[in-house]
Amino acid sequence: MQGAARETTHVMTLPFLGGVDMLRARFVTQSFSRHFHEGFAVGCIESGAMRFNYRGASVVAAQGQVNLVVPGEAHDGHGADREGWAYRMFYLKPEALMEGARALMARPDLPHFRQGVLDDPALAGCIARTHRLLERSDVSLIEKETRLLWLLAHWISRHADETGAWPEYGHEHHAVRRAREVIEDRFAEDMPLTELARLAGLSPFHLVRVFEKRIGVTPHGYLTQTRVERARQRLARGERIADIAAECGFSDQAHLTRLFKRQTGITPGKYRKIVQNS
Incomplete structure:
Protein backbone atom coordinates (compact mmCIF):
# COMPACT_ATOMS: atom_id res chain seq x y z
CA MET A 1 0.00 0.00 0.00
CA GLN A 2 1.19 3.51 -0.80
CA GLY A 3 0.36 4.79 2.70
CA ALA A 4 2.12 1.94 4.47
CA ALA A 5 5.33 2.66 2.51
CA ARG A 6 5.47 6.10 4.10
CA GLU A 7 5.61 4.70 7.61
CA THR A 8 8.92 5.02 9.45
CA THR A 9 10.03 4.13 13.00
CA HIS A 10 13.17 4.65 15.03
CA VAL A 11 13.67 3.48 18.61
CA MET A 12 16.52 3.77 21.10
CA THR A 13 17.16 3.31 24.82
CA LEU A 14 19.25 5.59 27.04
CA PRO A 15 21.01 4.15 30.13
CA PHE A 16 19.95 6.61 32.81
CA LEU A 17 16.96 7.28 35.08
CA GLY A 18 16.24 3.56 35.11
CA GLY A 19 16.36 3.34 31.32
CA VAL A 20 14.60 5.78 28.99
CA ASP A 21 12.99 4.46 25.81
CA MET A 22 12.55 6.85 22.88
CA LEU A 23 10.43 6.48 19.76
CA ARG A 24 10.34 8.64 16.64
CA ALA A 25 7.78 7.48 14.11
CA ARG A 26 5.37 8.30 11.34
CA PHE A 27 2.31 6.07 11.06
CA VAL A 28 -0.42 5.96 8.44
CA THR A 29 -2.17 2.60 8.66
CA GLN A 30 -0.92 1.62 12.13
CA SER A 31 -3.59 0.85 14.73
CA PHE A 32 -2.34 0.12 18.25
CA SER A 33 -4.23 -2.53 20.19
CA ARG A 34 -5.55 -1.62 23.63
CA HIS A 35 -2.69 -1.82 26.12
CA PHE A 36 -1.11 0.00 29.05
CA HIS A 37 2.39 0.95 30.22
CA GLU A 38 4.05 0.34 33.57
CA GLY A 39 5.53 3.84 33.35
CA PHE A 40 4.72 7.25 31.85
CA ALA A 41 4.61 8.02 28.14
CA VAL A 42 4.80 11.60 26.86
CA GLY A 43 5.42 12.97 23.39
CA CYS A 44 4.64 15.66 20.84
CA ILE A 45 2.76 15.42 17.55
CA GLU A 46 4.97 16.76 14.75
CA SER A 47 2.44 16.38 11.93
CA GLY A 48 -1.04 14.99 11.38
CA ALA A 49 -3.20 13.87 14.28
CA MET A 50 -3.64 10.76 16.43
CA ARG A 51 -6.89 9.59 17.99
CA PHE A 52 -6.95 7.36 21.06
CA ASN A 53 -9.42 6.17 23.67
CA TYR A 54 -8.31 7.29 27.12
CA ARG A 55 -10.15 7.49 30.46
CA GLY A 56 -13.47 6.64 28.82
CA ALA A 57 -13.27 9.29 26.10
CA SER A 58 -12.06 9.48 22.51
CA VAL A 59 -9.44 12.24 22.28
CA VAL A 60 -7.35 13.67 19.44
CA ALA A 61 -3.78 14.93 19.69
CA ALA A 62 -2.98 17.17 16.72
CA GLN A 63 0.15 18.82 15.37
CA GLY A 64 1.84 20.97 18.01
CA GLN A 65 0.09 19.28 20.92
CA VAL A 66 1.38 16.94 23.64
CA ASN A 67 -0.01 13.43 24.12
CA LEU A 68 0.58 11.41 27.28
CA VAL A 69 -0.56 8.44 29.33
CA VAL A 70 0.04 7.58 32.97
CA PRO A 71 1.02 4.16 34.35
CA GLY A 72 -1.65 1.49 34.19
CA GLU A 73 -4.14 3.52 32.11
CA ALA A 74 -5.29 1.40 29.16
CA HIS A 75 -5.46 3.08 25.75
CA ASP A 76 -5.21 2.40 22.02
CA GLY A 77 -4.19 4.64 19.11
CA HIS A 78 -4.62 5.25 15.39
CA GLY A 79 -4.59 8.07 12.89
CA ALA A 80 -7.35 10.65 13.23
CA ASP A 81 -7.68 10.56 9.41
CA ARG A 82 -6.11 8.70 6.50
CA GLU A 83 -3.04 10.98 6.51
CA GLY A 84 -1.84 9.46 9.81
CA TRP A 85 0.51 11.18 12.21
CA ALA A 86 4.17 11.65 13.15
CA TYR A 87 5.40 12.01 16.71
CA ARG A 88 8.29 11.80 19.14
CA MET A 89 7.76 9.86 22.36
CA PHE A 90 9.51 9.29 25.68
CA TYR A 91 8.72 6.21 27.80
CA LEU A 92 9.79 6.78 31.42
CA LYS A 93 9.77 4.76 34.62
CA PRO A 94 8.00 6.36 37.62
CA GLU A 95 11.38 6.88 39.27
CA HIS A 112 -0.12 12.62 38.10
CA PHE A 113 -1.71 13.98 34.95
CA ARG A 114 -5.41 13.60 34.28
CA GLN A 115 -5.52 14.86 30.70
CA GLY A 116 -4.29 12.74 27.79
CA VAL A 117 -3.80 15.73 25.47
CA LEU A 123 6.05 22.19 26.12
CA ALA A 124 5.64 20.42 22.77
CA GLY A 125 8.59 22.36 21.40
CA CYS A 126 10.67 21.54 24.46
CA ILE A 127 9.87 17.83 24.04
CA ALA A 128 10.89 17.92 20.36
CA ARG A 129 14.15 19.77 21.02
CA THR A 130 15.11 17.50 23.91
CA HIS A 131 14.24 14.38 21.90
CA ARG A 132 16.46 15.51 19.01
CA LEU A 133 19.33 16.29 21.35
CA LEU A 134 19.10 12.91 23.06
CA GLU A 135 19.30 11.18 19.67
CA ARG A 136 22.69 12.74 18.95
CA SER A 137 25.86 10.70 19.45
CA ASP A 138 28.07 13.78 19.95
CA VAL A 139 26.30 14.87 23.17
CA SER A 140 27.55 13.58 26.54
CA LEU A 141 25.35 11.47 28.79
CA ILE A 142 25.65 14.12 31.49
CA GLU A 143 24.17 16.76 29.21
CA LYS A 144 21.45 14.39 27.96
CA GLU A 145 20.34 13.47 31.46
CA THR A 146 20.42 17.10 32.57
CA ARG A 147 18.28 18.21 29.63
CA LEU A 148 15.78 15.41 30.21
CA LEU A 149 15.46 16.22 33.92
CA TRP A 150 14.84 19.87 33.03
CA LEU A 151 12.11 18.79 30.61
CA LEU A 152 10.44 16.61 33.26
CA ALA A 153 10.49 19.43 35.82
CA HIS A 154 9.02 21.78 33.19
CA TRP A 155 6.23 19.32 32.35
CA ILE A 156 5.42 18.63 36.02
CA SER A 157 5.37 22.29 37.05
CA ARG A 158 3.01 23.24 34.21
CA HIS A 159 0.59 20.32 34.16
CA ALA A 160 0.68 17.97 37.19
CA ASP A 161 -2.82 18.31 38.60
CA GLU A 162 -2.85 15.91 41.55
CA THR A 163 -0.70 13.51 43.51
CA GLY A 164 -0.48 10.10 41.94
CA ALA A 165 0.25 6.68 43.36
CA TRP A 166 3.13 4.37 42.56
CA PRO A 167 1.93 1.86 39.93
CA GLU A 168 1.67 -1.25 42.03
CA TYR A 169 -1.08 -3.77 42.36
CA GLY A 170 -1.00 -4.83 46.00
CA HIS A 171 -4.48 -3.44 46.70
CA GLU A 172 -6.29 -4.77 43.64
CA HIS A 173 -8.93 -7.48 43.72
CA HIS A 174 -7.24 -10.66 44.97
CA ALA A 175 -8.61 -12.69 42.05
CA VAL A 176 -7.22 -10.19 39.54
CA ARG A 177 -3.86 -10.25 41.26
CA ARG A 178 -3.82 -14.04 41.20
CA ALA A 179 -4.84 -14.12 37.52
CA ARG A 180 -2.02 -11.70 36.66
CA GLU A 181 0.48 -13.85 38.52
CA VAL A 182 -0.66 -16.98 36.67
CA ILE A 183 -0.53 -15.25 33.26
CA GLU A 184 2.95 -13.85 33.90
CA ASP A 185 4.21 -17.22 35.12
CA ARG A 186 2.60 -19.35 32.41
CA PHE A 187 2.39 -16.90 29.50
CA ALA A 188 3.79 -19.41 26.99
CA GLU A 189 1.02 -21.95 27.65
CA ASP A 190 -2.26 -22.15 25.75
CA MET A 191 -4.28 -22.06 28.97
CA PRO A 192 -8.09 -22.20 28.84
CA LEU A 193 -10.01 -19.35 30.47
CA THR A 194 -11.76 -21.90 32.66
CA GLU A 195 -8.41 -22.99 34.13
CA LEU A 196 -7.32 -19.40 34.75
CA ALA A 197 -10.67 -18.63 36.38
CA ARG A 198 -10.43 -21.75 38.58
CA LEU A 199 -6.98 -20.70 39.81
CA ALA A 200 -8.25 -17.17 40.46
CA GLY A 201 -11.32 -18.45 42.31
CA LEU A 202 -14.01 -16.89 40.07
CA SER A 203 -16.30 -18.00 37.28
CA PRO A 204 -14.88 -17.33 33.80
CA PHE A 205 -17.38 -14.57 33.01
CA HIS A 206 -16.92 -12.89 36.39
CA LEU A 207 -13.12 -12.99 36.05
CA VAL A 208 -13.22 -11.35 32.60
CA ARG A 209 -15.55 -8.61 33.86
CA VAL A 210 -13.57 -7.86 37.04
CA PHE A 211 -10.18 -8.12 35.32
CA GLU A 212 -11.12 -5.67 32.56
CA LYS A 213 -12.65 -3.25 35.06
CA ARG A 214 -9.54 -3.26 37.25
CA ILE A 215 -6.76 -3.49 34.64
CA GLY A 216 -8.36 -1.92 31.57
CA VAL A 217 -7.80 -4.92 29.30
CA THR A 218 -9.22 -8.45 29.26
CA PRO A 219 -7.18 -11.45 30.48
CA HIS A 220 -6.56 -12.30 26.83
CA GLY A 221 -5.32 -8.75 26.15
CA TYR A 222 -3.05 -8.93 29.19
CA LEU A 223 -1.69 -12.30 28.02
CA THR A 224 -0.90 -10.84 24.59
CA GLN A 225 0.81 -7.82 26.12
CA THR A 226 2.87 -10.08 28.40
CA ARG A 227 3.93 -12.29 25.50
CA VAL A 228 4.94 -9.28 23.39
CA CYS A 248 6.65 -17.17 24.02
CA GLY A 249 3.34 -18.77 23.12
CA PHE A 250 2.80 -17.54 19.56
CA SER A 251 1.53 -20.01 16.98
CA ASP A 252 4.32 -19.07 14.53
CA GLN A 253 6.61 -16.22 13.51
CA ALA A 254 3.89 -14.49 11.50
CA HIS A 255 1.62 -14.50 14.55
CA LEU A 256 4.37 -12.86 16.64
CA THR A 257 5.04 -10.27 13.93
CA ARG A 258 1.38 -9.29 13.61
CA LEU A 259 0.75 -8.85 17.36
CA PHE A 260 4.15 -7.26 18.04
CA LYS A 261 3.51 -4.57 15.42
CA ARG A 262 -0.03 -3.93 16.68
CA GLN A 263 1.34 -3.20 20.14
CA THR A 264 4.67 -1.50 19.39
CA GLY A 265 4.26 -0.10 15.87
CA ILE A 266 7.32 -1.95 14.58
CA ARG A 272 15.99 -6.31 16.84
CA LYS A 273 18.04 -4.62 14.13
CA ILE A 274 17.58 -1.14 15.63
CA VAL A 275 18.50 -2.30 19.14
CA GLN A 276 21.55 -4.17 17.92
CA ASN A 277 22.76 -1.20 15.85
CA SER A 278 22.32 1.19 18.76
Missing part, protein backbone atom coordinates in the same frame (compact mmCIF):
# COMPACT_ATOMS: atom_id res chain seq x y z
CA ALA A 96 12.33 9.25 36.45
CA LEU A 97 9.30 11.44 37.20
CA MET A 98 10.26 11.47 40.87
CA GLU A 99 13.68 12.83 39.92
CA GLY A 100 12.00 15.57 37.93
CA ALA A 101 9.72 16.36 40.86
CA ARG A 102 12.71 16.68 43.20
CA ALA A 103 13.79 19.70 41.22
CA LEU A 104 10.59 21.42 42.39
CA MET A 105 10.17 20.29 46.00
CA ALA A 106 12.23 18.79 48.78
CA ARG A 107 9.87 15.87 49.51
CA PRO A 108 8.06 15.18 46.26
CA ASP A 109 5.09 12.95 45.56
CA LEU A 110 4.73 11.02 42.31
CA PRO A 111 3.14 13.45 39.82
CA LEU A 118 -2.15 19.04 26.40
CA ASP A 119 -2.49 22.10 24.18
CA ASP A 120 0.85 23.60 25.16
CA PRO A 121 3.04 24.57 22.17
CA ALA A 122 5.93 25.61 24.43
CA GLU A 229 6.97 -7.82 26.27
CA ARG A 230 8.79 -11.12 26.85
CA ALA A 231 9.49 -11.33 23.11
CA ARG A 232 10.79 -7.74 23.11
CA GLN A 233 13.24 -8.57 25.91
CA ARG A 234 14.58 -11.57 24.01
CA LEU A 235 14.80 -9.67 20.72
CA ALA A 236 17.05 -7.15 22.47
CA ARG A 237 19.40 -10.05 23.22
CA GLY A 238 19.55 -10.95 19.52
CA GLU A 239 17.77 -14.33 19.70
CA ARG A 240 16.17 -15.92 16.62
CA ILE A 241 12.65 -14.68 15.94
CA ALA A 242 11.30 -18.14 15.15
CA ASP A 243 12.61 -19.48 18.48
CA ILE A 244 11.16 -16.53 20.36
CA ALA A 245 7.76 -17.05 18.75
CA ALA A 246 7.69 -20.74 19.66
CA GLU A 247 8.85 -20.20 23.24
CA THR A 267 8.07 -5.50 13.40
CA PRO A 268 10.20 -7.83 15.56
CA GLY A 269 12.90 -7.97 12.89
CA LYS A 270 13.20 -4.22 12.63
CA TYR A 271 13.14 -3.81 16.42
Whole structure:
Protein backbone atom coordinates (compact mmCIF):
# COMPACT_ATOMS: atom_id res chain seq x y z
CA MET A 1 0.00 0.00 0.00
CA GLN A 2 1.19 3.51 -0.80
CA GLY A 3 0.36 4.79 2.70
CA ALA A 4 2.12 1.94 4.47
CA ALA A 5 5.33 2.66 2.51
CA ARG A 6 5.47 6.10 4.10
CA GLU A 7 5.61 4.70 7.61
CA THR A 8 8.92 5.02 9.45
CA THR A 9 10.03 4.13 13.00
CA HIS A 10 13.17 4.65 15.03
CA VAL A 11 13.67 3.48 18.61
CA MET A 12 16.52 3.77 21.10
CA THR A 13 17.16 3.31 24.82
CA LEU A 14 19.25 5.59 27.04
CA PRO A 15 21.01 4.15 30.13
CA PHE A 16 19.95 6.61 32.81
CA LEU A 17 16.96 7.28 35.08
CA GLY A 18 16.24 3.56 35.11
CA GLY A 19 16.36 3.34 31.32
CA VAL A 20 14.60 5.78 28.99
CA ASP A 21 12.99 4.46 25.81
CA MET A 22 12.55 6.85 22.88
CA LEU A 23 10.43 6.48 19.76
CA ARG A 24 10.34 8.64 16.64
CA ALA A 25 7.78 7.48 14.11
CA ARG A 26 5.37 8.30 11.34
CA PHE A 27 2.31 6.07 11.06
CA VAL A 28 -0.42 5.96 8.44
CA THR A 29 -2.17 2.60 8.66
CA GLN A 30 -0.92 1.62 12.13
CA SER A 31 -3.59 0.85 14.73
CA PHE A 32 -2.34 0.12 18.25
CA SER A 33 -4.23 -2.53 20.19
CA ARG A 34 -5.55 -1.62 23.63
CA HIS A 35 -2.69 -1.82 26.12
CA PHE A 36 -1.11 0.00 29.05
CA HIS A 37 2.39 0.95 30.22
CA GLU A 38 4.05 0.34 33.57
CA GLY A 39 5.53 3.84 33.35
CA PHE A 40 4.72 7.25 31.85
CA ALA A 41 4.61 8.02 28.14
CA VAL A 42 4.80 11.60 26.86
CA GLY A 43 5.42 12.97 23.39
CA CYS A 44 4.64 15.66 20.84
CA ILE A 45 2.76 15.42 17.55
CA GLU A 46 4.97 16.76 14.75
CA SER A 47 2.44 16.38 11.93
CA GLY A 48 -1.04 14.99 11.38
CA ALA A 49 -3.20 13.87 14.28
CA MET A 50 -3.64 10.76 16.43
CA ARG A 51 -6.89 9.59 17.99
CA PHE A 52 -6.95 7.36 21.06
CA ASN A 53 -9.42 6.17 23.67
CA TYR A 54 -8.31 7.29 27.12
CA ARG A 55 -10.15 7.49 30.46
CA GLY A 56 -13.47 6.64 28.82
CA ALA A 57 -13.27 9.29 26.10
CA SER A 58 -12.06 9.48 22.51
CA VAL A 59 -9.44 12.24 22.28
CA VAL A 60 -7.35 13.67 19.44
CA ALA A 61 -3.78 14.93 19.69
CA ALA A 62 -2.98 17.17 16.72
CA GLN A 63 0.15 18.82 15.37
CA GLY A 64 1.84 20.97 18.01
CA GLN A 65 0.09 19.28 20.92
CA VAL A 66 1.38 16.94 23.64
CA ASN A 67 -0.01 13.43 24.12
CA LEU A 68 0.58 11.41 27.28
CA VAL A 69 -0.56 8.44 29.33
CA VAL A 70 0.04 7.58 32.97
CA PRO A 71 1.02 4.16 34.35
CA GLY A 72 -1.65 1.49 34.19
CA GLU A 73 -4.14 3.52 32.11
CA ALA A 74 -5.29 1.40 29.16
CA HIS A 75 -5.46 3.08 25.75
CA ASP A 76 -5.21 2.40 22.02
CA GLY A 77 -4.19 4.64 19.11
CA HIS A 78 -4.62 5.25 15.39
CA GLY A 79 -4.59 8.07 12.89
CA ALA A 80 -7.35 10.65 13.23
CA ASP A 81 -7.68 10.56 9.41
CA ARG A 82 -6.11 8.70 6.50
CA GLU A 83 -3.04 10.98 6.51
CA GLY A 84 -1.84 9.46 9.81
CA TRP A 85 0.51 11.18 12.21
CA ALA A 86 4.17 11.65 13.15
CA TYR A 87 5.40 12.01 16.71
CA ARG A 88 8.29 11.80 19.14
CA MET A 89 7.76 9.86 22.36
CA PHE A 90 9.51 9.29 25.68
CA TYR A 91 8.72 6.21 27.80
CA LEU A 92 9.79 6.78 31.42
CA LYS A 93 9.77 4.76 34.62
CA PRO A 94 8.00 6.36 37.62
CA GLU A 95 11.38 6.88 39.27
CA ALA A 96 12.33 9.25 36.45
CA LEU A 97 9.30 11.44 37.20
CA MET A 98 10.26 11.47 40.87
CA GLU A 99 13.68 12.83 39.92
CA GLY A 100 12.00 15.57 37.93
CA ALA A 101 9.72 16.36 40.86
CA ARG A 102 12.71 16.68 43.20
CA ALA A 103 13.79 19.70 41.22
CA LEU A 104 10.59 21.42 42.39
CA MET A 105 10.17 20.29 46.00
CA ALA A 106 12.23 18.79 48.78
CA ARG A 107 9.87 15.87 49.51
CA PRO A 108 8.06 15.18 46.26
CA ASP A 109 5.09 12.95 45.56
CA LEU A 110 4.73 11.02 42.31
CA PRO A 111 3.14 13.45 39.82
CA HIS A 112 -0.12 12.62 38.10
CA PHE A 113 -1.71 13.98 34.95
CA ARG A 114 -5.41 13.60 34.28
CA GLN A 115 -5.52 14.86 30.70
CA GLY A 116 -4.29 12.74 27.79
CA VAL A 117 -3.80 15.73 25.47
CA LEU A 118 -2.15 19.04 26.40
CA ASP A 119 -2.49 22.10 24.18
CA ASP A 120 0.85 23.60 25.16
CA PRO A 121 3.04 24.57 22.17
CA ALA A 122 5.93 25.61 24.43
CA LEU A 123 6.05 22.19 26.12
CA ALA A 124 5.64 20.42 22.77
CA GLY A 125 8.59 22.36 21.40
CA CYS A 126 10.67 21.54 24.46
CA ILE A 127 9.87 17.83 24.04
CA ALA A 128 10.89 17.92 20.36
CA ARG A 129 14.15 19.77 21.02
CA THR A 130 15.11 17.50 23.91
CA HIS A 131 14.24 14.38 21.90
CA ARG A 132 16.46 15.51 19.01
CA LEU A 133 19.33 16.29 21.35
CA LEU A 134 19.10 12.91 23.06
CA GLU A 135 19.30 11.18 19.67
CA ARG A 136 22.69 12.74 18.95
CA SER A 137 25.86 10.70 19.45
CA ASP A 138 28.07 13.78 19.95
CA VAL A 139 26.30 14.87 23.17
CA SER A 140 27.55 13.58 26.54
CA LEU A 141 25.35 11.47 28.79
CA ILE A 142 25.65 14.12 31.49
CA GLU A 143 24.17 16.76 29.21
CA LYS A 144 21.45 14.39 27.96
CA GLU A 145 20.34 13.47 31.46
CA THR A 146 20.42 17.10 32.57
CA ARG A 147 18.28 18.21 29.63
CA LEU A 148 15.78 15.41 30.21
CA LEU A 149 15.46 16.22 33.92
CA TRP A 150 14.84 19.87 33.03
CA LEU A 151 12.11 18.79 30.61
CA LEU A 152 10.44 16.61 33.26
CA ALA A 153 10.49 19.43 35.82
CA HIS A 154 9.02 21.78 33.19
CA TRP A 155 6.23 19.32 32.35
CA ILE A 156 5.42 18.63 36.02
CA SER A 157 5.37 22.29 37.05
CA ARG A 158 3.01 23.24 34.21
CA HIS A 159 0.59 20.32 34.16
CA ALA A 160 0.68 17.97 37.19
CA ASP A 161 -2.82 18.31 38.60
CA GLU A 162 -2.85 15.91 41.55
CA THR A 163 -0.70 13.51 43.51
CA GLY A 164 -0.48 10.10 41.94
CA ALA A 165 0.25 6.68 43.36
CA TRP A 166 3.13 4.37 42.56
CA PRO A 167 1.93 1.86 39.93
CA GLU A 168 1.67 -1.25 42.03
CA TYR A 169 -1.08 -3.77 42.36
CA GLY A 170 -1.00 -4.83 46.00
CA HIS A 171 -4.48 -3.44 46.70
CA GLU A 172 -6.29 -4.77 43.64
CA HIS A 173 -8.93 -7.48 43.72
CA HIS A 174 -7.24 -10.66 44.97
CA ALA A 175 -8.61 -12.69 42.05
CA VAL A 176 -7.22 -10.19 39.54
CA ARG A 177 -3.86 -10.25 41.26
CA ARG A 178 -3.82 -14.04 41.20
CA ALA A 179 -4.84 -14.12 37.52
CA ARG A 180 -2.02 -11.70 36.66
CA GLU A 181 0.48 -13.85 38.52
CA VAL A 182 -0.66 -16.98 36.67
CA ILE A 183 -0.53 -15.25 33.26
CA GLU A 184 2.95 -13.85 33.90
CA ASP A 185 4.21 -17.22 35.12
CA ARG A 186 2.60 -19.35 32.41
CA PHE A 187 2.39 -16.90 29.50
CA ALA A 188 3.79 -19.41 26.99
CA GLU A 189 1.02 -21.95 27.65
CA ASP A 190 -2.26 -22.15 25.75
CA MET A 191 -4.28 -22.06 28.97
CA PRO A 192 -8.09 -22.20 28.84
CA LEU A 193 -10.01 -19.35 30.47
CA THR A 194 -11.76 -21.90 32.66
CA GLU A 195 -8.41 -22.99 34.13
CA LEU A 196 -7.32 -19.40 34.75
CA ALA A 197 -10.67 -18.63 36.38
CA ARG A 198 -10.43 -21.75 38.58
CA LEU A 199 -6.98 -20.70 39.81
CA ALA A 200 -8.25 -17.17 40.46
CA GLY A 201 -11.32 -18.45 42.31
CA LEU A 202 -14.01 -16.89 40.07
CA SER A 203 -16.30 -18.00 37.28
CA PRO A 204 -14.88 -17.33 33.80
CA PHE A 205 -17.38 -14.57 33.01
CA HIS A 206 -16.92 -12.89 36.39
CA LEU A 207 -13.12 -12.99 36.05
CA VAL A 208 -13.22 -11.35 32.60
CA ARG A 209 -15.55 -8.61 33.86
CA VAL A 210 -13.57 -7.86 37.04
CA PHE A 211 -10.18 -8.12 35.32
CA GLU A 212 -11.12 -5.67 32.56
CA LYS A 213 -12.65 -3.25 35.06
CA ARG A 214 -9.54 -3.26 37.25
CA ILE A 215 -6.76 -3.49 34.64
CA GLY A 216 -8.36 -1.92 31.57
CA VAL A 217 -7.80 -4.92 29.30
CA THR A 218 -9.22 -8.45 29.26
CA PRO A 219 -7.18 -11.45 30.48
CA HIS A 220 -6.56 -12.30 26.83
CA GLY A 221 -5.32 -8.75 26.15
CA TYR A 222 -3.05 -8.93 29.19
CA LEU A 223 -1.69 -12.30 28.02
CA THR A 224 -0.90 -10.84 24.59
CA GLN A 225 0.81 -7.82 26.12
CA THR A 226 2.87 -10.08 28.40
CA ARG A 227 3.93 -12.29 25.50
CA VAL A 228 4.94 -9.28 23.39
CA GLU A 229 6.97 -7.82 26.27
CA ARG A 230 8.79 -11.12 26.85
CA ALA A 231 9.49 -11.33 23.11
CA ARG A 232 10.79 -7.74 23.11
CA GLN A 233 13.24 -8.57 25.91
CA ARG A 234 14.58 -11.57 24.01
CA LEU A 235 14.80 -9.67 20.72
CA ALA A 236 17.05 -7.15 22.47
CA ARG A 237 19.40 -10.05 23.22
CA GLY A 238 19.55 -10.95 19.52
CA GLU A 239 17.77 -14.33 19.70
CA ARG A 240 16.17 -15.92 16.62
CA ILE A 241 12.65 -14.68 15.94
CA ALA A 242 11.30 -18.14 15.15
CA ASP A 243 12.61 -19.48 18.48
CA ILE A 244 11.16 -16.53 20.36
CA ALA A 245 7.76 -17.05 18.75
CA ALA A 246 7.69 -20.74 19.66
CA GLU A 247 8.85 -20.20 23.24
CA CYS A 248 6.65 -17.17 24.02
CA GLY A 249 3.34 -18.77 23.12
CA PHE A 250 2.80 -17.54 19.56
CA SER A 251 1.53 -20.01 16.98
CA ASP A 252 4.32 -19.07 14.53
CA GLN A 253 6.61 -16.22 13.51
CA ALA A 254 3.89 -14.49 11.50
CA HIS A 255 1.62 -14.50 14.55
CA LEU A 256 4.37 -12.86 16.64
CA THR A 257 5.04 -10.27 13.93
CA ARG A 258 1.38 -9.29 13.61
CA LEU A 259 0.75 -8.85 17.36
CA PHE A 260 4.15 -7.26 18.04
CA LYS A 261 3.51 -4.57 15.42
CA ARG A 262 -0.03 -3.93 16.68
CA GLN A 263 1.34 -3.20 20.14
CA THR A 264 4.67 -1.50 19.39
CA GLY A 265 4.26 -0.10 15.87
CA ILE A 266 7.32 -1.95 14.58
CA THR A 267 8.07 -5.50 13.40
CA PRO A 268 10.20 -7.83 15.56
CA GLY A 269 12.90 -7.97 12.89
CA LYS A 270 13.20 -4.22 12.63
CA TYR A 271 13.14 -3.81 16.42
CA ARG A 272 15.99 -6.31 16.84
CA LYS A 273 18.04 -4.62 14.13
CA ILE A 274 17.58 -1.14 15.63
CA VAL A 275 18.50 -2.30 19.14
CA GLN A 276 21.55 -4.17 17.92
CA ASN A 277 22.76 -1.20 15.85
CA SER A 278 22.32 1.19 18.76
